[in-house]
Every structure is written in C-alpha cells, then in structure tokens.
Amino acid sequence: MSAAEEDTIPGLESPDVVTKYKMAGEMASKVTALVKAACVAGAKTVDICKLGDDAIDAETSKVFNKKNAEGEIPKKGVAFPTTINVNNCVCHNTPLDIDEEIVLKDGDLVKIDLAVHLDGFIAPCATTFIVGGNATGRAADAIMAAHKAAEVCLRMLRPGTKSYAITDAITRVADAFNCKPIEGMLSHTLERNKIDGEKAIIQAPTPALRKEHKEFTVAENEVYALDIIMSTGEGKPKEGEQRTTVYKKNEGMYSLKMKASKAFYYQISKDFDVMPFTLRSCPDLKTARLGVTECVKHNVVDEYKILWETSGELVAQFKMLVLVMPNGNIRGTVTGFDEAAAPSECSLDAEKDAEMIALLATTVGTKNKKGKKKKKKAKAAAAADGADAAAAAE
16 A cells, blocks of 8 residues: 555544444444453354454344446455454464364353454453353452453553553553463554554563663544453463464565465455455365465464463453543443452552552543533444445345
C-alpha cells in the first residue's frame, strides 16, 4: 500500500469507523460469551473452535451487505480464528480434526482468544476462566494478575503516555500477584486490514527486545489490541510438539514451485486476504497442509506458533479492543469477567501501588458521547443492510 493510499484510510476521526469498530467489538464479545458457555467438561476444543468461527461468520453476515462506493460488498468475518488454550498452553491453539483430541475437564484453566472484523476494522477479545467453577490458589493469582494489568493498561493508554511506562506497570502488577508476564508478548496498534500495526507495547522485554521495540508515545485516535498474558511460572514460553494451524499471508514475494503451494496461496489470498486464518477453514485441507510448508519457508506466509509454559504452570490472558478517543477511551470488547470468580489472596499494595489503585477506581465506558447520534444512524443503516439482504434471500 502506497503512502498516498494510507493517507486516504479513514481513522477514528470518522464516526463511521468508530461505529464499525464498536459493532465488531459487540460481536466479538457476544461470540466470546457463546464460546465460554460451550467450554464444559467433556467438550472437545476442536468443536468449540469451530463453533466460535461459525458464530463469527453468522454475526457478521447480518450487516454491511450492500455494495460500497467502489461497487463491492465490504469484507467481514474472522479476523483471528477462535483458539482455546488450556492450562499451560500460552496461545494459538486451534486444532484440526486430524489432531489428537483435547477434551476439557472440570478445573481446567481455559483461555479463549478470537477476533472479528467488519470492513477490515478489527475487534479482538480474550478471556480466562475455570471450567466448572471458580479459580483458587495459583490459578486465581494468574487470572487476577492478567485482569488487573489489563484494566490498568486500558486506563494508561491515553495520549502522551510512554509505551515503556505501560510495560513497567504490567510488571508491577505481575509482581503484586507473584506472577510473571509472558516474555515478549505484544499489544499492537490496529489499522484497517492490519492486525499487527507499527506500534507495539511489549511485556517482559529482554535487553534485545528493548532494542527492537523502541519507546513511543500513545497518540489520540489510535486503536490498540491490548493483550495481557500472565504466568505462574517463569514466563518464558517454548514451542511444543503440536503442529501450527494458524497462519497469515504477508507481503513477501516468491515464485512458488509446488502445485499445492500455488493452489494454497491462491485460495488464502481469495478467502482470507490479509487476515489470520486456520488451516481448518481451507476447503482442501490436504492441499493446504502440503502447500503451507513452502509458503512459510519462503516467507510469503507467517505462522502463529503454539507456545507453552512449563508443564504444571498456569497461564491467564485478557485481551480487549481499545479506542483512544479525544474525550476518553472506549472499551471496544467486553470479556464479561467477574472478579468474584478468582478470589486471589494477593493484591496491589495500598502504599506502593496507590497510583494504580486510584487509576483502577476510574471508569472507562463502552460508548463515545460525541457523535452518538451519527453512530446510531450508521448502526441502523448497517442493520437495514442486513434486513434487505435477508428479504432478498427469501
């Protein structure tokens, strides 16, 4: 994309863009709640992941079904496939039917992670809970550490804040709950059709990662995928034996040699474009599995590796969409987490952490007061699009 084209992409200054983010956020929150309800003892994670992706497609199919000014129906759907990460699994686990079954049981710590997009505007959502009951002991510590850190960072993401001030706050919250942030995890800015924007807040950076991720200042009208992941262990994730299933086409160029690779690349370019996807969503899994290897090897497709903390440790995650508006932040996705579900014996220190405690006492809304009528009108128009499409189908 050229600099001139980037300049034409509307941002949060546009009420229509805010509306699309908020609508996508509402859908992501709704699907997350649906997936959470399906996480019961005896359920297979592959089935739950399918449920989540199907629900995203069903929700997004209801809106924006009329052609835009360019004569095209806006793209929409899964911006990141539903993943179910259990206990010490850190991220990116969405198995295939042919993989070894992962069956949930009471007491498992489960992390749901997914994202929705409408017209390229992305809304991520992740939450953590215990199957069949409340968290206790170290599970409660990890969950509350991730939750409190996310809530602190949500309030710190204001114009003028330095990125490493947020990094340091994550570490301070982790210390209060005797946990460790997962090393090197990033909270990216979101851009239209880009899930990993140029700016990124890093948690638990090594000296090498600090050099790679330079400090920046949060600015007005930026959008963030705020992603906090905490561990009861050392916070240094590693790859396991389970195969990668989530990928994303990048801007790399290479003349692929294998027929399967060419077919796979053509298919993902058509079906998913720049959004992450799971091999499970490919119409021909055999071709996809054959073709993806060459695509990754020659850097035309990125892989989201499944990462693991040490066996026996527990990992918790909360992720939300944050809109940095001029008159206050908007919480774009809601996890539905209740602190009573994770009664930790640890807490922030009344003296040492007084500033963060005061910050947590402030309110962050899910609505933007300015332009409210305009956004309601845009949302009504989107709903009308869906109704027109449904009538036409009948």
